[in-house]
Amino acid sequence: xxxxxxxxxxxxxxxxxxxxxxxxxxxxxxxxxxxxxxxxxxxxxxxxxxxxxxxxxxxxxxxxxxxxxxxxxxxxxxxxxxxxxxxxxxxxxxxxxxxxxxxxxxxxxxxxxxxxxxxxxxxxxxxxxxxxxxxxxxxxxxxxxxxxxxxxxxxxxx
Numbered sequence: 001x002x003x004x005x006x007x008x009x010x011x012x013x014x015x016x017x018x019x020x021x022x023x024x025x026x027x028x029x030x031x032x033x034x035x036x037x038x039x040x041x042x043x044x045x046x047x048x049x050x051x052x053x054x055x056x057x058x059x060x061x062x063x064x065x066x067x068x069x070x071x072x073x074x075x076x077x078x079x080x081x082x083x084x085x086x087x088x089x090x091x092x093x094x095x096x097x098x099x100x101x102x103x104x105x106x107x108x109x110x111x112x113x114x115x116x117x118x119x120x121x122x123x124x125x126x127x128x129x130x131x132x133x134x135x136x137x138x139x140x141x142x143x144x145x146x147x148x149x150x151x152x153x154x155x156x157x158x
Contacts, residue, residue: 011059018056019083025049026083035093036157040149042087043118047145050122062123087111094157104156117152121145 004010025048029041050057079086088111094100095107104110125141138144 011065014056015060015065018053018060020081021053021056022046022049022060022083023081023086026086027080030079030086030090035090035097036099036153038090039087039094039114040153042083042090043114043149043152044145046083046115046118047122047125047141051125051141054126057122057126061119062126084111084115087115099158100156101158110156114152117148118145121148 004013025045026042029045030038032038032041076082077085079089088107091111091114092107095105095110100110121141121144125144128136128138139147
């Protein structure tokens with residue numbers, strides 16, 4: 001390792017760059033004025049990032065990491081530098097504006113549930129057979145994403 005002391009340091013640097021790229025993708029859609037529409041766009045941006053960068057996505061979210069491999073917390077909690085913080089801030093805006101049903105007032109719970117949905121869709125698209133292959137006849141990813149977002153939003157939005 002010429003530029004890094006060990007493999008963990010190399011993986012940590014790769015993860016930090018990939019998390020920054022994901023945050024940039026979130027920032028690009030953050031200009032949407034309607035927070036409900038922004039949530040949908042954030043979901044799309046997340047899935048698009050995963051599908052455009054499957055190796056990065058696997059390293060970031062689908063690989064067990066030791067403490068030394070975890071990306072630094074620099075930028076953590078700052079929406080412009082942390083995609084989860086961006087998601088949570090939009091969820092909080094929806095709650096503050098009364099855009100969610102009464103049972104959906106915990107910003108962390110709602111954000112984590114939305115994230116779990118798009119993460120599951122992304123992960124399955126990366127590791128499982130795609131449309132027309134294998135025992136499961138997968139619908140096109142855009143169809144599944146639209147249905148997922150519609151279903152999640154119907155469950156929380158007024």
